[in-house]
Amino acid sequence: MADIAAPVLPDHVKKPNEEEYKKTLEEVNGKIEKVQKEFDAVREKINKLPAKGDNTRREEIKAELAEIRDKQADLKKSRRAVYEQLDAINDSIKKKVGSIKIFQTKIPFKTTAEVDDHIAELESKIERGVRIVEEKKTFAHY
Secondary structure, eight states: OOOOOOOOOOTTOOOOOHHHHHHHHHHHHHHHHHHHHHHHHHHHHHHHSOOTTOOHHHHHHHHHHHHHHHHHHHHHHHHHHHHHHHHHHHHHHHHHHHHHHHHHHHSSOOSHHHHHHHHHHHHHHHHHHOOHHHHHHHHHTO
């Protein structure tokens, strides 16, 4: 068989320098160790945080929020009931005022003094001698 000769490298390809390789490898390993330490520190901080299942404070706050919402809803209901009562009272007052105004328009007298004066006037007519027919006509209006 033929003799196998060692490969010949072309001129533009140089043999790698082993010292540069080791130096670069050490630098890269140093950077990896530094990043690994930072990673471990962050992982430790994460592990110190409460677990997802441990939401006691959050559950307490949710329960407190629900309680406050219930109280608020009760207050709104009671306020609504008070406003409904107030509206009912205002409606009844309006009806009573309206009926009073209707009665006042039907009655020609505004004060008790006017009524007393009218009574005195009628009595004086009777005493002066009004006939019975005229007296009946006078009192028929009332």
